Amino acid sequence: MHGILTIYRKEMEDHFSSMRFLLIAALVVMIGVIIASMVGMSMQEELWGVAKPTFVFLMLFTSTGKLFSFIQFIGLLGPMIGIILGFDAINRERSGRTLSKLVSQPIYRDAIINAKFLAGVTMIAIVMVSLVLIISGLGIRLIGVVPGAEEIWRLVIYLVISILYISFWLGAAILFSVVFRSTATSALASLAVWIGLSFFVGLGGGFLADAISPIKQTADMAEATSAFVKNAEIQRAASLFSPMTLYGDATSTILDPLRKTPRSFVLMGPLERFSLSRFQNPLPLGQSVVIVAPFLISLIAITLVCFGICYAVFMRQEIRST
Amino acid sequence: MEREIVIRMEELTKLYGQQKAVDSLSLSVAEGEVFGFLGPNGAGKTTTMLMLLGLTEPTSGTVRVCGFDPARDPLKVKKIIGYLPENVGFYEDMDARQNLRYIARLNDIPDRVSAARIDKLLEEVDLAKEAGKKVGSYSKGMRQRLGIAEVLIKEPRVVFLDEPTIGLDPDGTNRMLELIRSLSRERRMTIFFSSHLLDQVQQISDRIGIMIKGKLVAAGPLAELAQRGLGLEEGESYTLEEIYMKYFKEA
Ligand SMILES: Nc1ncnc2c1ncn2[C@@H]1O[C@H](COP(=O)(O)OP(=O)(O)OP(=O)(O)O)[C@@H](O)[C@H]1O
Ligand SMILES: [Mg+2]
Numbered sequence: 001m002h003g004i005l006t007i008y009r010k011e012m013e014d015h016f017s018s019m020r021f022l023l024i025a026a027l028v029v030m031i032g033v034i035i036a037s038m039v040g041m042s043m044q045e046e047l048w049g050v051a052k053p054t055f056v057f058l059m060l061f062t063s064t065g066k067l068f069s070f071i072q073f074i075g076l077l078g079p080m081i082g083i084i085l086g087f088d089a090i091n092r093e094r095s096g097r098t099l100s101k102l103v104s105q106p107i108y109r110d111a112i113i114n115a116k117f118l119a120g121v122t123m124i125a126i127v128m129v130s131l132v133l134i135i136s137g138l139g140i141r142l143i144g145v146v147p148g149a150e151e152i153w154r155l156v157i158y159l160v161i162s163i164l165y166i167s168f169w170l171g172a173a174i175l176f177s178v179v180f181r182s183t184a185t186s187a188l189a190s191l192a193v194w195i196g197l198s199f200f201v202g203l204g205g206g207f208l209a210d211a212i213s214p215i216k217q218t219a220d221m222a223e224a225t226s227a228f229v230k231n232a233e234i235q236r237a238a239s240l241f242s243p244m245t246l247y248g249d250a251t252s253t254i255l256d257p258l259r260k261t262p263r264s265f266v267l268m269g270p271l272e273r274f275s276l277s278r279f280q281n282p283l284p285l286g287q288s289v290v291i292v293a294p295f296l297i298s299l300i301a302i303t304l305v306c307f308g309i310c311y312a313v314f315m316r317q318e319i320r321s322t
Numbered sequence: 323m324e325r326e327i328v329i330r331m332e333e334l335t336k337l338y339g340q341q342k343a344v345d346s347l348s349l350s351v352a353e354g355e356v357f358g359f360l361g362p363n364g365a366g367k368t369t370t371m372l373m374l375l376g377l378t379e380p381t382s383g384t385v386r387v388c389g390f391d392p393a394r395d396p397l398k399v400k401k402i403i404g405y406l407p408e409n410v411g412f413y414e415d416m417d418a419r420q421n422l423r424y425i426a427r428l429n430d431i432p433d434r435v436s437a438a439r440i441d442k443l444l445e446e447v448d449l450a451k452e453a454g455k456k457v458g459s460y461s462k463g464m465r466q467r468l469g470i471a472e473v474l475i476k477e478p479r480v481v482f483l484d485e486p487t488i489g490l491d492p493d494g495t496n497r498m499l500e501l502i503r504s505l506s507r508e509r510r511m512t513i514f515f516s517s518h519l520l521d522q523v524q525q526i527s528d529r530i531g532i533m534i535k536g537k538l539v540a541a542g543p544l545a546e547l548a549q550r551g552l553g554l555e556e557g558e559s560y561t562l563e564e565i566y567m568k569y570f571k572e573a
Contacts, residue, residue, distance in 0.1 A: 006427040017415075097411025101472070104375055104407075105428040106400040318378035320368070321407035 003107025004115045011119035015085065024084050025127050028077055029134070036070050036135040039063045040142035047143060054282055055257060057147040058154060060139045062256045070135065071251045074128075074162055075244050079198070081127060082169030083190040085120040088183040089113075089174045090314070095183065100321040109315050113174065113307070120170040121163065128162050150285055157254050161292065164299050165247045169194065171306040178314045198244040205238025243299070250295040257282035325352040328480055328512045329374065334383035336369050343369040345536040346383065351514060351529075353479075356506045358527030359516040360566065366536040367516040368408060371482050374514070375405055387480060401429075404473035408484035408516075410465065414458035418449055418468050421457055422475055429476040436475065443471040446501070462489040470501065481505065483515035487522055499526050524562040532566060534573040540565075 015021050039060055047056070061070045068076075090113070093099040103109055132155060140146060147155070172193060176186035213230040216223070239245040283291075329351040336344040344366040351357045361367050372378040373385055376392030376399055385392055392399040412421050419440055426436035444450045447467040452460070460468065466489060473481055486502065487495045503526045505511045517523050523530055524544060531541040540547050548560040551568050 002430040003428055006424070010424060096414070097407065097409050098413060100377065100407045101405070101410065101425070102428070103377060104400055104403070104405040105425065106397045106430070107428055108397070316379065318372065320372065320377075321409045321411065 003105070003111040004118075007107075007112060007115035008119050011116055012122065015119060015123050020084055021123065024081055025123075028074075028081060028127065029131055031077070032070055032073060032131050033134055033138065035067070035073055036060050037138050037142065038066065039069070040139055044142050052145060055151060055154075056143065057136075057139060057145050057151045058255045058257075060135060060143075061155075061158070062252060071158075071255060072248060075165075075247045075251070076198070078162065078166045078247075079169040079194050079244075081124060082120070082166040082171075083173045083187075083194060085123055086116070086170040086173030086177060087187045087190045088177055089116045089120075090177040091181055091183050091186055092177070094181060094319075097321045100319045103319050110311055113178070113310055113314060117167075117171060117174060117307075120174075121167050124166045124170065125159075125163050128159055128166070132159055153285060154254050154257070154288070157289065157292075158251055161247070161250055161254065161296065161299075164296065164303075165243065168243060168299050168303045168306075171303045171310075175306045175310050178310050197242050201238060201242035202245060205235045205242075208238060209234035243302075246295050246298070250292040253283075253291050254288050257285075257288055325354065327351070328353050328388050329357075329514060330384075330386040331370075331374070332384045334370070334373060334385060335381050336366070336373060336378070337381040342536045344373070344380075347533075347536075347538050349531060349538060349541055351512060353512055354506055354510045355528045356502065356513045356526055357515070358523035358530045359514065359533065360518065360520065360523050360530060360562075361516070361533035362518060362570070364535075365533045367533060368484055370533070371405075371484055371514070371516065374482060375399070375403065401476075402479045404476060404478035404481045406469045406473050406481075406483045406486055408488070410469035410472075412457040412460075412465065412468065415456055417456055418444065418453045418460075418471075421468065422471060425472045426475050431476065439475055439477075440471075443474055446474075447471045448497070463491060463494045466490055466494075466498070470498070474505075478511065480512045480514065483513065485517055486515055487517065487519065495522065502526055520562045520566055530562070532569050534570060537573070539569045539573055 043056070043059060043063070053059075063069055064072070090099070093102060102112060136147065136155070169190075173186070173190045176189045177183070180186040180189060209231045212234055213227050215228055215231055327350045329349075331347055331349045334344055334347040335342065347366075347370060359367050359370070369378070373380045374387060374392060376396045379393050387399045388402055390398045413424070416424070422440045422443070423433065423436055426440070427433070431439075441450070444453050447470055449464060449467055449471070452464060457465070457468065466486065470483075470486065473483070483502070487498050490498055499522060502513055502515065506513050506528075527544070529541065529543050530547060532539050532547075540551060542550075544562060544565075547562075547565050548558075551565045552560055
């Protein structure tokens with residue numbers, strides 16, 4: 001137990017004095033606050049003298065301003081925080097030749113990995129919680145609404161999902177730092193996986209769907225519909241491999257209880273789309289949680305798989321100081 | 323009085339692919355002994371040490387350190403041993419005292435106990451004046467001495483030193499050898515150290531092992547090696563170099 005605590009403390013000190021981490025954290029906080037305050041200001045104008053809609057406070061996080069919404073932004077750049085915290089966790093000690101000293105102290109080897117992971121998760125939690133608190137403070141000032149109990153609960157669940165999501169990337173980065181001896185290689189590998197899973201899975205899914213079941217313009221209505229549905233299903237299945245898409249779906253379900261589906265693929269007029277894709281009344285909190293639960297479970301599961309591989313590789317590995 | 327055996331290896335073998343890095347090595351070291359492990363580059367000295375520490379698993383054979391199997395009871399072994407790797411590294415942006423305190427904490431030594439020990443050790447290895455400087459600015463010799471201090475902070479029973487005098491100047495070398503000697507004499511620590519510098523091994527070892535290409539070709543007190551290796555009688559003069567070269571040519 002003392003081992004894990006000691007390493008945890010040292011890692012925390014390292015993170016707080018690490019320029020790299022401070023830069024990415026500052027960047028994320030800055031852009032996040034800018035996005036949310038832009039949304040807040042435009043809401044301030046639009047809501048002037050109008051009855052406030054339900055869950056107006058959560059719109060701060062979900063509305064797409066000029067570029068993208070806050071939750072989309074975290075889905076996109078959040079993984080960078082995890083990767084930067086973890087990509088050199090183990091191989092930094094290896095190349096600094098401190099690893100053979102560390103593993104010859106009376107601590108279990110998994111304590112090293114666990115302590116580094118926990119320190120990273122703590123940093124992620126600090127960044128995310130302070131970000132949401134800052135934005136909430138801004139929101140109260142800009143739109144003059146105080147969040148209700150349910151809104152606060154939804155924000156808490158959003159935070160849990162976000163911390164898990166970024167921690168998954170932390171776990172993956174730590175895995176690469178165990179597998180690859182060079183920090184440059186593990187950084188590149190983490191980035192490659194991040195880009196691959198975040199962007200190309202969606203694109204690839206689209207290509208795959210169009211190849212297998214192209215959308216045809218035929219006279220036969222039934223045939224066209226079934227091709228269309230199949231195409232959409234393939235794209236959906238492919239997106240299950242993209243943590244970013246899953247995260248986007250899960251968080252928008254939690255923070256935007258009025259929406260029926262996270263994505264609307266049916267082409268129609270704006271008003272029509274609005275009425276079709278949104279509920280009359282908000283989805284109860286319990287129902288939203290039920291919808292995102294599978295996402296949470298699968299995130300935890302893949303993080304655990306990363307850990308399993310880490311342990312399997314690291315526990316019996318020969319450690320030389322050359 | 324029969325002394326307790328602290329390090330025992332039997333038929334210890336380590337294969338890297340087809341290559342035998344260590345080839346059925348049998349050897350034991352008694353408590354308080356200074357054992358000098360001699361051999362050319364690539365002989366398998368470091369590999370042997372890693373197996374003794376449980377940092378790599380033997381392909382076959384048994385290892386016992388104070389009766390424990392390092393592969394199965396790693397924590398029990400690591401509590402009582404100190405290890406100085408052949409190229410020791412430090413946390414460069416911490417100073418000597420912080421590095422030592424970190425190692426002490428990993429050994430579950432409370433700060434108030436370690437503080438006094440750290441001061442004493444820094445005096446002993448002659449780093450007291452530089453203790454506040456970041457280790458990144460240390461010279462090779464200072465690092466080596468800090469490495470020794472880190473080994474001693476946990477007051478181990480058995481100490482493994484992999485080429486402890488590498489990179490030290492003559493004066494530093496002598497002081498290092500004196501320190502190693504005193505560890506065994508005054509604190510009854512068992513020392514297992516490797517080197518390829520013959521005169522140093524000759525100076526401080528109670529027993530010497532010569533390893534060539536993974537095989538232990540000779541082990542015993544210097545006089546005994548001379549008698550067996552060179553066929554000399556007692557009283558005739560010899561150097562370790564002559565003995566070593568003889569075994570080296572045979573192998
Ligand atoms: N990970 C490895 N994979 C394959 N072969 C290895 C590995 N590590 C060591 N060896 C081989 O095992 C042999 C023994 O190496 P070892 O490091 O034990 O030598 P040494 O006696 O410590 O040499 P030196 O005096 O240079 O430190 C060498 O021939 C080396 O090439
Ligand atoms: Mg060696």
